[in-house]
Amino acid sequence: MTTPDHQSPLPDASRPEARDRIYRSPAGIVGGVLLLLIVGWLGLDALISGHGRTPWLALAGLILIVPVVIAFTLRPAVYANEDRLRIRNPLRVIVLPWGKVASLRSHYSNEVVDTSGTKYQLWSVPVSLRARKKAARQAAQGPDGRGGDGRPSSLGRASAFGRGAAADVPSRAEADRVMDELRELAEARATADGAQGEVTVRWAYEVMGPALAGAVVLAILLIVG
Structure with missing residues (x-):
C-alpha cells in the first residue's frame, strides 16, 4: 500500500510551481525502521561489549548494512506533479516529463515505460x-x-x-488507485508545454558510496584475520 502526501518544491519565478504528490509504502517504512532498530541494537552492542576485532567488524558491518536498508525501505518514493514524474528507487533517481511517458503498467509489479521502450519499476508502489x-x-x-x-x-x-x-x-487496491491517478496525470499532461523534455537517470552515489566503503573495510578485516 502507498500513501500520498504533498510537498512544495522550490519556487519558480516564471509561473506558479506545481505541487508534488508523494507516494510511499507504509509497509516499507515500518519494516525499514524495525530493521534499523535491530541492526543498530546489535551493532552498538558489539561496538561496546566486543573484544579484539569484533568492534571493527561491527562498525564496518553497520557502514555496509545501514545504507542498504535505508535504500530499499525508507528511500523509495514517487513524486508526481503537472510537469513530470520523479521516481526515487533504491539505487537510481529517474525523472520523466509526462511527454516522455508512454504507459504505466500494473501486473506483478508497477512500472512506467518511456517513449523509447525503457521500463522503470516503481519501488514505492508495490503490488499486493x-x-x-x-x-x-x-x-x-x-x-x-x-x-x-x-x-x-x-x-x-x-x-x-x-x-x-x-x-x-x-x-x-491502494496501489491500483495510485496507478490510476498517475495515468490520469499522464493522459492530461502529455502534450502540455511544461511537460516536455528528456528523461534523466541519476545513480544514488550517496547510498552506493558508504555501502561500498563498508564492504571494502569488512572484506579487508576478514582477509587480514
Whole structure:
C-alpha cells in the first residue's frame, strides 16, 4: 500500500510551481525502521561489549548494512506533479516529463515505460495481490456486503473503475488507485508545454558510496584475520 502526501518544491519565478504528490509504502517504512532498530541494537552492542576485532567488524558491518536498508525501505518514493514524474528507487533517481511517458503498467509489479521502450519499476508502489483480491470481493458484495443475485452490484461495478461511489466501497487496491491517478496525470499532461523534455537517470552515489566503503573495510578485516 502507498500513501500520498504533498510537498512544495522550490519556487519558480516564471509561473506558479506545481505541487508534488508523494507516494510511499507504509509497509516499507515500518519494516525499514524495525530493521534499523535491530541492526543498530546489535551493532552498538558489539561496538561496546566486543573484544579484539569484533568492534571493527561491527562498525564496518553497520557502514555496509545501514545504507542498504535505508535504500530499499525508507528511500523509495514517487513524486508526481503537472510537469513530470520523479521516481526515487533504491539505487537510481529517474525523472520523466509526462511527454516522455508512454504507459504505466500494473501486473506483478508497477512500472512506467518511456517513449523509447525503457521500463522503470516503481519501488514505492508495490503490488499486493492480496489487496486486489480483497478489493474485488468488496466490489462484488456491494455496499451491504451482499451481491443480491450473486452478481456484483451496480455500485461495485461502477467503483471497480475508480468512479461512482468509490468512496463508499474501496473496490480498488491502494496501489491500483495510485496507478490510476498517475495515468490520469499522464493522459492530461502529455502534450502540455511544461511537460516536455528528456528523461534523466541519476545513480544514488550517496547510498552506493558508504555501502561500498563498508564492504571494502569488512572484506579487508576478514582477509587480514
